[in-house]
Amino acid sequence: MSHSAIQNSPANAAETATMPAPEQSGKGPELPARKPRRSFLPYGLIMPAVILEVLIHIGPMILGVWIAFISLNQLNLTNWLNAPFVGLQNFVNGLNPESTIGQAFFSTVGRTMLYTVTVVGFSWILGMAGAVFLSSNFKGRAILRTFFLVPYALPAYVGTIAWAFMFNQRDGAVNQILVDTLHLFGDERPFWLLGGNSFGAMIMVNIWQLWPFAFLMLMAALQNVPNDVYEAAAIDGATLWQQFRTITLPMVQPANGVLLLVMSLWTFNQFNIPFVLFGAASPKEATLVSPLIYQNSFGSWNFGLGGAMSVLLLIALFIASIFYIRMVLPKGGDND
Amino acid sequence: MKNPLKVLTALAATATMALGLSACGGGSPQATTDTITYWASDQGNSLDDTAAKLKPSLDRFTEKTGIKVQLEVIGWTDLYNRILTAVTSGDGPDVLNIGNTWAVTLQETGAFEPVEGALLEAVGGKDRFLQTSWATGGAEGKTPTSVPLYGLAYNMYYNTKMFKEAGIEKAPVTWQEFVETAKKLTKDTNGDGKPDQWGFTAAGASVSANSHQAFIRGLQNGGTLFDADGKPTFDSEAQVAGVKQFIDLMATDKVMSPSDAEISQGSQKIDNLINGKAAMLFDQSPVKNFEARGFTDWGVASIPMMEAGATGDVSTQSHVAGINLSVFKNSKNKENAIKLAGFLTSDEEQVALNKAYRSLPVVNGASSDAAFQTEEVKAKRDALANHALPMPLIAKEGQMETLTGTAIKNLFAKAATGTVSESDIQAALKDANNQMAAAQ
Structure with a gap:
C-alpha cells in the first residue's frame, strides 16, 4: 500500500533507490553487501553517453563561449590556447549601436525576427491547410501526400540551388514565366536575388522547404482526433469553421506547441538557404544573423566578434525558449 | 566481475574514453615517409x-x-x-x-x-x-x-568579330577610349528597344575580382587603399573616383549588362564574350576557357590607363x-x-x-x-x-578584399536595380573603411 504512494512522488522514489528497502527483508543477509556495487552500475551505463555528449556538444559550446572573450584572429590561430583575454571587448564592439558593426548586428536581428515570423507563420498555415485537406478520404490522397513531402525529402542544398537557377535574372525560369510568357512588370526583368527582392525570394525558398514538415507533424496529430467528435459536432449543427476552431485546433495544441518552437529555432538560425542563394556575402537587405556571424568569423577572421554574436544569440534563444516552454507547452504530470 | 552487464559497461566506458582521447590527439602517426x-x-x-x-x-x-x-x-x-x-x-x-x-x-x-x-x-x-x-x-x-x-x-580580352562588325580597328588604350569603344559595341540587335549586346562584361558579384579593380582603379586615379601609416583609406577622393569609374560602366555609361551584377564566377563572363553577348572583359587567364570551347575570335590588349604612356603607380594595370x-x-x-x-x-x-x-x-x-x-x-x-x-602586403589582406569587394558587389546590385550616385559610392566605401579600421 505504501509502495504505490511512494511511486507517485519522484522525491520519495529517489530515496528508495539509495536506501535498501527494509520491507524486502525476505532476502535478508546479502543486501547490505550489494550496496556499494549497486551505485556504480547506473553511472557506468550512462557514462558512454555522458562522455560523448560532453565531447560532441558541451565541449564545443563552452569553447565557443570562451572564444567570445578572447581576441582570436590569424595571428594566434595556430596557438589559440594562448590568445589574449579581452573580457567584454568583443561584446562592446559588436553591440555598440554607434559603430558600423553594431548597427549591422541590431538591424540584422530585427530582420531575422521578421523573417522567422513570416516563414513560420506561412509554413504553419500551409501545413495546417494541407493536413486538414488530406485528413478527409478521397481518391489520389496518397499521391498528393507524397507530392507534398518532396521539398522536405530533397537534400536542402539541391532544392536551394535549383531555386537559385530559377531566380536568375537573365535566364531563370521565374522571369521566363513572369516576364516572357505573362508580360508582367512591363517587360522589365526584375532581379530576385539582388536588393529588396532578395529578402522575399529567400522567404519563398524557406517556406517551400519548411512547410512539408509542419504538414507531416500536423497530419500525425490530426490522426489522433477521434472522428466521432466531429460527427457529434456536425449533428449539433457546427459549421466546418467552428469544428476547426473548437475541435481541431485544441486537439492538436500539444503538437502545435512543439512544432512552432522547433520551426522557429530552425528558421532563426537559418544559414544554408542564404549561403547557397547568395554566396558568402548576402545582400544587405537579406542578411540574417547566422550568415552575419559567418561573415564576421570567416570573411574577416575575427573569431572573437563572431563568438560574441553567437553567445548573444544563444542566450536570447535560450531565454525565449524557456519562456515559451513554460507558457505554452503542456506541463508534464499535470494532465497525464 | 561475474555480471556480464557490468563488464560490458566498463568496456564501453573505457572504449569511449579511449576514442575521445585519440580524437583529441589528431593526425595519424603512422604516415608513411614515401x-x-x-x-x-x-x-x-x-x-x-x-x-x-x-x-x-x-x-x-x-x-x-x-x-x-x-x-x-x-x-x-x-x-x-x-x-x-x-x-x-x-x-x-x-x-x-x-x-x-x-x-x-x-x-x-x-x-x-x-x-x-x-x-x-x-x-x-x-x-x-x-x-x-x-x-x-x-x-x-x-x-x-x-x-x-x-x-x-590582368589583361583586356576582346571579341575580334564584334570589333570588326562595329568598325573598330584597334583596341582602346586610355580609359576614355575604352568607355567610348564600349559604347559603340553596346547595341540593340533584335529591335526591342533595349540593348542585348554589351561593350563590357565583368563578374559583378565576385568579391575578389571586385577588390582587384578597387586596387587597380584606385592607383590609376592616384589613390591607395592604405596610407603610409597603414591606415585604411578606402574612401579617399581618389579611391572613390576609381571605384566610380568601374561602377559607372553599368550605372551611367550603360555599357555593362545589369545581369552582370549576378555573375559570381569568372567563367560566366568569359561565356558572355564567347557567345557574343559582350565584347570586352578584364581577366587573368581566359585562354584555357577559349581553347576548351574552340573559340578563336579573341584578341588581347593591355588594361586601359588614364593616360597613354603613363608611368609609375598611376600606370598600374594589374596586381x-x-x-x-x-x-x-x-x-x-x-x-x-x-x-x-x-x-x-x-x-x-x-x-x-x-x-x-x-x-x-x-x-x-x-x-x-x-x-x-x-x-x-x-x-x-x-x-x-x-x-x-602587389596587393597590400598586410596581415589583414583577406579582410580588405572581403570588405572592398563586397562593397562593390553591393554597388553593382544597386546599379542593376536602380541608380547609384557618387555619394552612394562614398558611403559604401566609408562603411568598409570603418569596418577595416575597427578590426585593426
Missing part, C-alpha cells in the same frame, strides 16, 4: 582538368624520387576555408598552393615553413625567380613563407597575380615536401605546367621557351614586369 599530400588550386577548366594536367608532372616526380604524391585539387570557393581549418588544427597537407594575395595573412599564422635553409636551396635561391612575383611571398622585411608557382596578370606554393610546418614529411617544392619550380616543370595552365612561368630560365612567345603571354609578362604592384 607518400606526401599536395593540395592544388584549380588552374584548369575544372577540378578534373587541373588534376589531369598536373598528373604528368607528379608522375615524373615519383619516377625521379620514388616519392608518391597524393593530390587533391580544391576549388577556389573552398580553398581559403580549407587552409584555415588546416592551420587551426595543425593537421594539413604537406605541400599546398595558395593565392599569392593571401601570402602575408597566412604567413602571420606561422603555419608555413619559412623559405630559408633547405627549402630555399631546393627552389634554387631567390634570383632564379621573377622578382615582382617573388615579392608576394610574404611581408616586406620578413622571410617569405611561400614561393611563386604560376604567374598571372601581381599568381599562385604560390607553401610547405606546411607541421608536415611529417618535410624533407620530401621540400623536394616537391623544388621540383615544381624547376625550369622544366615550370615550362610544362605553365604551358598547360596558360599562365606565366615565374622563373627566368623558363620564360624563353617557345610556348611563352605569343602575343598574349608577352602582354601578360609586360603587365607583370612593368605595370603591376
